[in-house]
Amino acid sequence: MQKINEAKLAKRKKQNQFIAFWIFRLLSYSIIAVLFIILSFIIIKGISAVNWDFISKMPEDGMTKGGILPAIIGTLCLVAGSIIFAFPVGVLAAIYMNEYMKDSIIKKLIKQMTDNLAGIPSIVFGLFGMALFVNKLGIGDSILAGSLTLGLLVLPIVIRTTEESLKAVDTTFRHASLGLGASKWQTTRRVVLPIAFPNIITGLILSIGRVSGETAPILFTVAAYFLPKLPTSIFDQTMALPYHLYVVSTSGTNIEESRPIAYGTALVLILLVLIANLLANGLRKYFGKKVKMN
Amino acid sequence: MITSLTVVLIVFFLFKEGIGVFNKKPIEDGYVVTINKNNPVKNISSESIKDIYDQKITYWNQLGGTPDSIILFRLEDISNYYTDEQIGENFEGLANCINRLVDSLPNIIAFFPEKYLAPDFNGHNLNISKITLSEFLIGKEWFPTAQPVAQLGVMPLILGTLWVSLGAILIALPLGLAAAIFMSEIAKDKVRNIMKPLIELLAGIPSVVYGFFGLVVIVPLIQKTFDLPVGETGLAGSIILAIMALPTIITISEDAMRNTPRAVKEASLALGASKWQTIYKVVIPYSVSGISAGAILGIGRAIGETMAVLMVTGNAAVIPHTILAPVRTIPATIAAELGEAPNGGLHYKALFALGCILFIITLFINLTVGFISNKKKHNNH
Amino acid sequence: MYKIESKNVDFFYGTFRALKNINIAIKANTVTALIGPSGCGKSTYLRLFNRMNDLIDETRITGNIFIDGKDIYAKGVNIDSLRKNVGMVFQKPNPFPKTIFENVAYGLRVNGVTDKKIIQERVETSIKLVALWDEVKDKLKKSAFELSGGQQQRLCIARALAIQPSVILMDEPTSALDPISTAKIEELIYELKTQYTIVIVTHNMQQAGRVSDTTAFFYMGELIEHDKTKIIFTNPKHERTQNYITGRFG
Numbered sequence: 001m002q003k004i005n006e007a008k009l010a011k012r013k014k015q016n017q018f019i020a021f022w023i024f025r026l027l028s029y030s031i032i033a034v035l036f037i038i039l040s041f042i043i044i045k046g047i048s049a050v051n052w053d054f055i056s057k058m059p060e061d062g063m064t065k066g067g068i069l070p071a072i073i074g075t076l077c078l079v080a081g082s083i084i085f086a087f088p089v090g091v092l093a094a095i096y097m098n099e100y101m102k103d104s105i106i107k108k109l110i111k112q113m114t115d116n117l118a119g120i121p122s123i124v125f126g127l128f129g130m131a132l133f134v135n136k137l138g139i140g141d142s143i144l145a146g147s148l149t150l151g152l153l154v155l156p157i158v159i160r161t162t163e164e165s166l167k168a169v170d171t172t173f174r175h176a177s178l179g180l181g182a183s184k185w186q187t188t189r190r191v192v193l194p195i196a197f198p199n200i201i202t203g204l205i206l207s208i209g210r211v212s213g214e215t216a217p218i219l220f221t222v223a224a225y226f227l228p229k230l231p232t233s234i235f236d237q238t239m240a241l242p243y244h245l246y247v248v249s250t251s252g253t254n255i256e257e258s259r260p261i262a263y264g265t266a267l268v269l270i271l272l273v274l275i276a277n278l279l280a281n282g283l284r285k286y287f288g289k290k291v292k293m294n
Numbered sequence: 295m296i297t298s299l300t301v302v303l304i305v306f307f308l309f310k311e312g313i314g315v316f317n318k319k320p321i322e323d324g325y326v327v328t329i330n331k332n333n334p335v336k337n338i339s340s341e342s343i344k345d346i347y348d349q350k351i352t353y354w355n356q357l358g359g360t361p362d363s364i365i366l367f368r369l370e371d372i373s374n375y376y377t378d379e380q381i382g383e384n385f386e387g388l389a390n391c392i393n394r395l396v397d398s399l400p401n402i403i404a405f406f407p408e409k410y411l412a413p414d415f416n417g418h419n420l421n422i423s424k425i426t427l428s429e430f431l432i433g434k435e436w437f438p439t440a441q442p443v444a445q446l447g448v449m450p451l452i453l454g455t456l457w458v459s460l461g462a463i464l465i466a467l468p469l470g471l472a473a474a475i476f477m478s479e480i481a482k483d484k485v486r487n488i489m490k491p492l493i494e495l496l497a498g499i500p501s502v503v504y505g506f507f508g509l510v511v512i513v514p515l516i517q518k519t520f521d522l523p524v525g526e527t528g529l530a531g532s533i534i535l536a537i538m539a540l541p542t543i544i545t546i547s548e549d550a551m552r553n554t555p556r557a558v559k560e561a562s563l564a565l566g567a568s569k570w571q572t573i574y575k576v577v578i579p580y581s582v583s584g585i586s587a588g589a590i591l592g593i594g595r596a597i598g599e600t601m602a603v604l605m606v607t608g609n610a611a612v613i614p615h616t617i618l619a620p621v622r623t624i625p626a627t628i629a630a631e632l633g634e635a636p637n638g639g640l641h642y643k644a645l646f647a648l649g650c651i652l653f654i655i656t657l658f659i660n661l662t663v664g665f666i667s668n669k670k671k672h673n674n675h
Numbered sequence: 676m677y678k679i680e681s682k683n684v685d686f687f688y689g690t691f692r693a694l695k696n697i698n699i700a701i702k703a704n705t706v707t708a709l710i711g712p713s714g715c716g717k718s719t720y721l722r723l724f725n726r727m728n729d730l731i732d733e734t735r736i737t738g739n740i741f742i743d744g745k746d747i748y749a750k751g752v753n754i755d756s757l758r759k760n761v762g763m764v765f766q767k768p769n770p771f772p773k774t775i776f777e778n779v780a781y782g783l784r785v786n787g788v789t790d791k792k793i794i795q796e797r798v799e800t801s802i803k804l805v806a807l808w809d810e811v812k813d814k815l816k817k818s819a820f821e822l823s824g825g826q827q828q829r830l831c832i833a834r835a836l837a838i839q840p841s842v843i844l845m846d847e848p849t850s851a852l853d854p855i856s857t858a859k860i861e862e863l864i865y866e867l868k869t870q871y872t873i874v875i876v877t878h879n880m881q882q883a884g885r886v887s888d889t890t891a892f893f894y895m896g897e898l899i900e901h902d903k904t905k906i907i908f909t910n911p912k913h914e915r916t917q918n919y920i921t922g923r924f925g
Contacts (some may be wrong), residue, residue, distance in 0.1 A: 009787045010753045016348035017570035018494025021480050028481075031544075032489065034537060036497050038507050083452055093296050112664055113298040118652060120304065120590075121661040123625040127632070130417065131307040152300050157298065206498075213500025216600040216625070240500040242601075249506050249606055259510075268508050270499065275522040277498045281491050448922065557769040561831065564725055564763035565782035565838060566755040579772045 005046025036165075039270065046267025047259040055268065058228040059261075068265055073230050074143075074238030075212050078222065080209050081147025082154060087204060089151075090158025097159075098166040099188050118156035123216040125153045130220040144234040153217055154207040161203025165196040198287035202280045209276030213269060215242040241269045257268065308590055308653055311646035315430070318640045319422045320444045322637040327442055328417040330400045335359040338420055341435070346403060347442060354401060354651075359562050367404035385410070393417070402462040405442040430647065438631065440643040446644050448651065450613045454528070454621035457614045458603060459596040461532030462539055467589055469536070470543030474585075477544070478551040479573050497541035497597045505605030513606055517567060527607030528621040534602045539592035546591060550584020551577055575625070594659040598652065600625035624648050676746065678872045679724065679842065684738035686719060686728070695896045696738075702890070705839075705863060706873045708883035708904065711893035712919065715875050718756050720893070724874065725761040726754055742842065759786055760803035761842045762835030767851045768827030770819035770834075775802075775811050778819045778830055782838035788918050801833040803865055836871075842869065845875040849882065861886050869900065880920060884908050887915025892916045 057067030097229075101107050129149030139145045169192050176188040194198075223243040231238040249262040320340050321327065327343060329335065335357050338346075343352040346364055355361040372381060378389045389412040396404050396417035404417070411419070425446055435449015439548055472491070477486050517525030529579070554577045562572040609630060610618025628645050635641035679701040684881060686694035694716045701707050723740060726747065739746050747757050748816045759782070770778050779798040788794060798815075802808045810865045811822070821832055821909040826850060836845060845864070849857040864873060864886045877883050883890055891901040892915070899913050911917050 006753060006756045010755050012573065013755060015569040017568045017659055020570045020573075024476040024480060027469055028476040028489065028672075031473050031496070032492055032895075033468060033539060035492055037506075038499065038537075041507065041511065042503065082507055087638060105385075110298055112661075113301050113533055115664065116660050117297045118300050119594055119598075119654055119656050120301075121600065122599040123598065123628050124304065124308065124653050124656075125651050126309075127628065127646060128307055129305045130632070131646070132303065133641045136675055155299060155300065199468055211499050213502065215502045216499070216629055218630055234617075239353070242500055245502050246601060246605065249509055262506060266503050273498050273500060274495070275497050277491075283496075555769060557765045557767060558771060559729070560727060560763060561763070561769050562781070562785075563730065564727060564758055564772070565785060567781075567785035568755065568757040571785045575781070576771050582772075634680065651768075 005282075007042050017270060041275075042263065042266045042270055046263040046265075048269055049264030050076075054264050059226065060228075065261075068239075068241070068244060068261070068268065070196035070230055071241045071244040071265065072268065073241040074224075075242070077143050078141060078146050078150055078232060078240060079208055079211050081143055081207060082150035083204065085148060086155045086158050086207065090155050091200060093155075094159045094162035094166060095188060095193075098163050099192065114156050114159055115241045117152075118160070121216075122214055123152060123219075124210070124220065125149055126217040128152075129217060134221055140235065141220070142235045143222055143226075143231055143238055146218045147219045147239075147240075149221045150211050151216060153214065154284040155211055157207050157210060158203055160194065160198070161206065162200050164205070165199030168193060168199065169195045198283060200224050203286050205276050205280040205283070207228055208228075209273045209280070212272050212276070213242055215240075215246055218243060241265060241272070244271060304653070308646060308649050311643055312650040313647070314340035314643040315446065315640065315647045316424060316427065317631050318424065318643065320425050320640060321422045321442055322444075322447060323639070324408050325405065325442060326394055326411055327422065328404045328406075328411075328415070329420060330402055331416055332400055333359060333418065336418065340370030340422055340425070341433075341445070343403075343420075343422075343443045344437070344440055344445055346433075360401075361492065362401045365399055365402045367402050367406075369406045369410075373419055373459075386522045389414075396602045399557070438635070438644055439517070444640055444644075446640075448624070448648060451622060451624045451627050451648065452651070453613050454607075455597055455623040455625075457617075457621055458528050458531040458535060458623055459529060459593055459605060461503045461617055462535035462591050462596045463589065465532060465536035466539045466543055466592055470540050471547060473540070473544045474547035474551060474588075475577075479569070481578060493541050493544050496537070497545075501538065501599060503602045504534050504538055508602060508606035516618075522618060524608060524620065526620050528607060528614055529617040531603045531607040531621065531623070534606055534615065534635055535596040535599055538599060538602065539595050542595050542618070543592040544553070547581065547585045550588070552582035554580040566568045583666050583669065586667045590659055590663050590666075594656055597623075597659075598625060599655055600629050604629050623665060624652050628630070628652075677741075677876050678705075679874070680739075680741040681723075682739045682741070683724065684720075684736065684740060685733045686716075686723065687733070689733050693896050694723075697898045699891060699898065699901050701872060701874065703872050704868055704870070705888040706875060706886050708887035709874065709876045709889045709893060710880065710883050710890060710919075711777055711877075714879075715893040716896040717891075717893045718846055720848055721874060724842065724844055725758050725763055727763070728757060729754070740830065755786070756783075757824060758851060759838050760840050761844060762838065762840035762845065763850045764828070764832050764845045765833055766847045767912050770822075774816050775814040775818060775819050775822070775830060778836045779834050779850055786838060797837050798833075799840075801837040802830075803897075804836055804860070805829040805833040805866070807833060821865055823856075825852050825859060826861060828856065829863065832860075836867075840871065842872045843873070845873065847876050847878060852876065857882070870877050880908075892919065894919070 055072060056065045056069055058069055060066030097107065097110065126149065129145060133139050133145035133148050173191050174187055177191045203263060204219065220238055222237060224237040224239050225247055227237060227239050245262060245265045248258045248265060308334065326620050336352060338357060342357060350619060351357065353363055375395055375611060380391055381387050390409045392404065392406060392410055393412040393415050396402055415665060418652060430446055430448060432449055433445065434449050434451055435445040435447045437445040477489055481489065508530055512530050513525035516522065516527055516530050558571055558580060562576045567575065571576065594625065603623050604626040609622040609623065609626055610620035614621045628648055631641065635645055677700040678748050681699045684694060684697040685692060697720060709721060711717050719728065723736065725775060728734050734749060740748060740924050742761065767896060772780060776798055779801050780794050783797060802811060810826060813855040820825060822830060849860050864875065867873060876885065887904045889902060890904045892899045892907065894915055899915050900907065900911060907916060908920060911920065
């Protein structure tokens with residue numbers, strides 16, 4: 001029989017565990033540190049560039065001076081456009097899939113397709129948007145084409161979050177309503193949707209965050225390199241924050257001089273995403289508590 | 295339904311445009327390449343034509359012909375041979391001049407617009423073959439704007455993409471696993487509740503911001519550290535992609551680890567195993583399919599990422615040999631070149647073909663992950 | 676000298692007092708059944724013997740538990756060694772995602788045994804002890820998930836036996852099994868008691884009657900009575916015990 005010194009063994013096990021856990025702890029904290037480095041870097045460098053003029057004026061002097069108003073407006077237009085398209089379509093699709101469809105191979109296939117769509121790289125969406133909306137349908141580079149492309153990109157997110165929030169609604173609610181003689185649609189509209197609503201909105205806000213930061217899909221469908229005027233119709237081209245950041249930091253007329261503009265743009269962009277994320281998280285917590293209290 | 299329709303539409307348009315690349319000759323529309331009719335060389339591959347014009351091939355015998363040096367002719371060279379009068383004010387004599395020139399110089403190779411091809415042309419009009427799928431896939435040179443013949447080999451781009459993504463995953467996987475283990479098994483609930491939204495935030499930062507951060511912080515850092523002429527390298531791309539792939543890896547692996555049944559963990563502890571032994575001997579094997587799904591999705595995210603990579607990798611379309619050299623990935627190529635590629639042209643179609651490759655890779659990754667998680671469900675029942 | 680002694684044990688989840696002043700003494704090489712309605716604290720009590728409740732945050736124990744005369748909650752006690760000495764079998768079969776062989780070898784490996792011959796020998800002995808050897812000897816390299824539920828549970832018992840404990844805790848070990856597998860496990864318990872001291876939690880009165888020497892009846896965190904199984908089942912001192920047992924039988 002192998003002789004084992006139990007006290008020694010226990011000590012060794014403890015030591016190994018101590019070392020391993022500290023390594024994991026440090027690595028985890030270093031990831032969080034990276035996040036804070038990125039955020040604080042952009043905030044510190046960007047804060048001096050951002051002022052009222054910066055967000056309310058047109059770019060000037062080959063984008064080395066002036067503001068980023070058209071990019072902000074452009075991004076807001078794209079967010080609005082894509083959400084107007086993707087939100088109703090996505091929510092309806094999710095309701096149909098979750099409330100009306102029976103489990104079958106077709107449903108599974110559709111689910112797989114939704115997953116696949118979510119996995120397609122955004123640049124491929126850009127290619128597709130260019131081929132279909134810009135060229136085939138002849139819409140041209142425009143807010144409409146860009147919004148549709150971005151809408152398709154976030155569609156799987158809307159569908160998935162809506163589906164999850166519908167699934168989280170306890171079946172007993174449905175049975176209770178159906179038991180009272182309500183029709184399926186009445187049940188869905190009056191019982192299921194109101195309960196699922198907060199989570200659906202959370203999904204919506206997350207999609208807004210995603211849309212406002214996407215660059216690749218708008219490269220060839222809407223984004224203008226330099227267009228110091230505000231869009232007047234959905235068939236106009238427009239500047240957009242993420243694309244503007246890309247342009248200013250890599251291919252502007254004078255990269256060194258336009259660095260402050262780049263930092264400022266990055267800050268505005270990150271604030272937009274940050275607010276969307278915080279809002280979504282806050283909502284989730286707020287409603288999560290409210291539901292539990294009942 | 296709508297998603298399936300979208301996928302089908304994407305496939306349709308992508309492949310319709312992408313396959314077009316194989317129906318076009320890799321020579322500029324309306325141009326021809328001709329040689330003297332007595333030249334024993336009758337067929338020249340498009341790669342060789344490019345090498346000739348790059349003066350890498352300078353003697354005909356390198357192509358199996360006579361041991362004479364090759365005379366290059368481009369349209370602008372015409373004034374070396376003929377006077378303006380001979381050519382004519384509106385180039386009406388040009389076709390004739392070229393005809394005579396090609397006929398008189400046995401070692402010439404001439405590249406000019408087809409409209410100046412005389413009806414009684416005496417030379418041999420080279421047949422430029424359409425690009426084949428295998429040439430496209432294993433070609434070692436990507437130079438779609440090369441004259442006279444575009445080079446459309448995607449191998450350097452595919453390798454560049456894999457190279458950068460592989461580097462990213464090598465950095466991200468250990469970090470991500472460590473964080474997933476920490477969050478699911480070690481950290482107190484309080485710490486976990488703070489970390490989780492922060493990791494989500496990391497996923498929410500737009501890729502162009504990562505690219506910008508990489509450009510102004512990581513690229514100069516790499517340049518200084520390794521004393522390089524440029525800091526835009528595969529390594530910079532890998533680092534940025536690693537940060538971007540982390541949330542995917544962490545979230546999915548953590549989920550998998552938390553799904554390890556409590557009873558199994560307790561069984562291990564009840565046998566006298568320490569918490570750490572339980573983690574690496576039981577929890578990790580139990581969640582290995584979830585962990586691999588996370589890793590694969592992380593790779594998928596890295597492969598498809600465009601803007602960040604475009605901004606920090608330097609975009610040199612050469613087969614990478616070291617992580618400290620510039621590389622170019624498929625998505626970055628599409629983003630960088632589509633704006634300049636004429637609509638419907640060969641270059642345009644080639645970029646769509648790249649999109650097809652990217653689509654197939656990511657589809658394959660998604661199906662693999664679906665397969666893994668299905669298998670997992672099956673095992674648990 | 677008793678194998679296990681519990682003196683004035685109170686146990687708290689936060690402020691909730693889950694166990695109230697439990698005093699039990701258990702002799703070596705006996706089977707003790709812990710019975711009682713759901714939530715009465717019997718499982719919680721069982722998990723005190725190998726300090727499994729330590730894993731749950733905000734729990735507290737007062738009083739003492741002695742195994743072989745040593746207070747297992749005293750300062751400086753080596754929990755790993757305690758758990759090596761006090762094996763545990765759980766409600767549902769819970770094999771590790773490893774081969775059949777590695778499942779049984781696990782306890783040896785984590786406790787520092789590296790000698791291959793010893794591991795081989797101990798795995799074989801343990802699997803033979805639970806009468807599983809003939810069924811698995813040709814597929815030791817196969818995943819433990821390929822076994823049936825009853826086989827898996829016997830494998831889990833073998834896994835506990837491999838590190839040669841002297842006490843075995845069983846938390847409703849047959850609740851997830853069919854009658855035939857249950858009968859096999861009960862038979863096994865009967866055989867094992869010649870070498871081990873066994874404490875078993877069960878919901879199944881007949882099972883308690885069949886396998887145990889003494890039975891302890893828990894109700895609302897209190898030990899109502901602990902006596903020879905025969906007495907508990909035929910002539911309990913307390914009315915509650917009587918009601919519970921007859922209620923279950925009827």
